[in-house]
Amino acid sequence: MLPALTQLLIFQLAGEVLARGLGLPVPGPVLGMLLLFVALLVRGGPGDSLQGTSQTLLQHLSLLFVPAGTGIMVHLHRVADEWLPLLLALLVSTLATLVVTAGVMKLCQPATPGEAKP
Amino acid sequence: MNADLGQIWVYLSASPLLGLTVTLLAYQGAFWIYQRSGAHPLANPVLIAVFVLVLFLTLTATSYETYFAGAQFVHFLLGPATVALAIPLYTQFRRVRAMLLPVLAGLLAGSLTAIASAVLVARLFDASPSTQLSLAPKSVTTPIAMGIAERIGGIPSLTAVLVIVTGILGAVGARTVFDAMRVRDPAIRGFAIGVASHGIGTARAFQVNEQSGAFAALAMGLNGALTALLVPVMANWLVGLG
Numbered sequence: 001m002l003p004a005l006t007q008l009l010i011f012q013l014a015g016e017v018l019a020r021g022l023g024l025p026v027p028g029p030v031l032g033m034l035l036l037f038v039a040l041l042v043r044g045g046p047g048d049s050l051q052g053t054s055q056t057l058l059q060h061l062s063l064l065f066v067p068a069g070t071g072i073m074v075h076l077h078r079v080a081d082e083w084l085p086l087l088l089a090l091l092v093s094t095l096a097t098l099v100v101t102a103g104v105m106k107l108c109q110p111a112t113p114g115e116a117k118p
Numbered sequence: 119m120n121a122d123l124g125q126i127w128v129y130l131s132a133s134p135l136l137g138l139t140v141t142l143l144a145y146q147g148a149f150w151i152y153q154r155s156g157a158h159p160l161a162n163p164v165l166i167a168v169f170v171l172v173l174f175l176t177l178t179a180t181s182y183e184t185y186f187a188g189a190q191f192v193h194f195l196l197g198p199a200t201v202a203l204a205i206p207l208y209t210q211f212r213r214v215r216a217m218l219l220p221v222l223a224g225l226l227a228g229s230l231t232a233i234a235s236a237v238l239v240a241r242l243f244d245a246s247p248s249t250q251l252s253l254a255p256k257s258v259t260t261p262i263a264m265g266i267a268e269r270i271g272g273i274p275s276l277t278a279v280l281v282i283v284t285g286i287l288g289a290v291g292a293r294t295v296f297d298a299m300r301v302r303d304p305a306i307r308g309f310a311i312g313v314a315s316h317g318i319g320t321a322r323a324f325q326v327n328e329q330s331g332a333f334a335a336l337a338m339g340l341n342g343a344l345t346a347l348l349v350p351v352m353a354n355w356l357v358g359l360g
Contacts, residue, residue, distance in 0.1 A: 008198040026343045027262045029200035033339055036204035046205050054202035061321035062164045063145045064196045067189035068260050069168040069282035071275055074182050085243035089253055093236035094287045097257060097314035098295045101228030105306045108220040
């Protein structure tokens with residue numbers, strides 16, 4: 001657990017350093033994810049410890065959004081003033097994004113859609 | 119007795135312990151409800167937890183800053199969790215490679231749709247320019263979206279909230295949308311939910327299906343990077359500032 005968490009932090013740190021050092025628009029943790037992905041390809045997979053720790057962390061991914069979401073209380077005024085455009089923009093846009101992404105992917109899908117080959 | 123309780127409250131409300139504890143309590147309660155509902159999308163755990171916390175903080179007249187001093191320890195884990203998404207991505211790599219064309223086409227179409235439709239609808243209904251700019255990066259994960267909002271002149275903390283609401287909307291609505299479209303491939307369902315509603319959608323996808331989760335994680339990472347490139351170019355043009 002501890003070595004795995006350390007590894008994740010090291011990759012995040014490397015991503016952060018790279019993003020800022022090179023002035024890339026991509027945030028550090030995303031670069032860290034790409035770096036770890038490349039490392040996994042080279043190394044041939046995560047060990048048991050990294051696998052387990054990541055699973056625990058990702059199982060409760062929704063918890064990690066709660067503090068930022070609670071920030072809505074700071075913006076209650078603006079939300080109250082502009083609730084209609086905000087609500088419509090979010091509803092329409094989220095729906096449109098789901099439909100367009102899934103629709104385009106379905107169109108571009110190779111001939112045998114559906115099941116993954118093992 | 120009452121004075122003692124008051125003193126304890128004064129101490130607790132100034133320490134990070136309370137913010138952290140109530141966050142975990144609210145989430146576990148919300149997650150219990152979510153499970154009891156048979157993982158019904160409307161019983162989204164983030165939605166319930168946020169609602170309970172806002173109610174609690176308002177009733178106890180606790181400021182968000184004070185609360186966040188404790189909750190930041192949870193918030194911080196978003197970074198390592200994002201890095202950890204590399205593991206399901208690796209596990210599903212073969213399937214991803216086989217679907218490279220649909221993945222890239224879906225990503226580009228979805229990313230453009232997410233940005234443009236949000237700004238244009240807000241503009242149509244006379245939202246202020248700063249609100250429109252704060253909406254532009256709403257489909258990507260919180261840390262990325264806040265960074266983008268800051269760069270283009272939006273309000274980062276407002277963007278954080280819009281990101282969360284977008285995530286919840288996607289997590290709540292995706293199943294109905296995909297079923298209506300007859301999209302059954304868990305890879306496509308996962309990827310589309312990841313493009314539209316980032317980590318919250320990804321969390322929901324993982325709870326439903328491992329492959330959906332991996333594709334959602336991939337979509338979230340790719341869309342984060344693409345949106346960071348697209349929004350600065352598109353934003354001012356869309357908002358119509360010139």
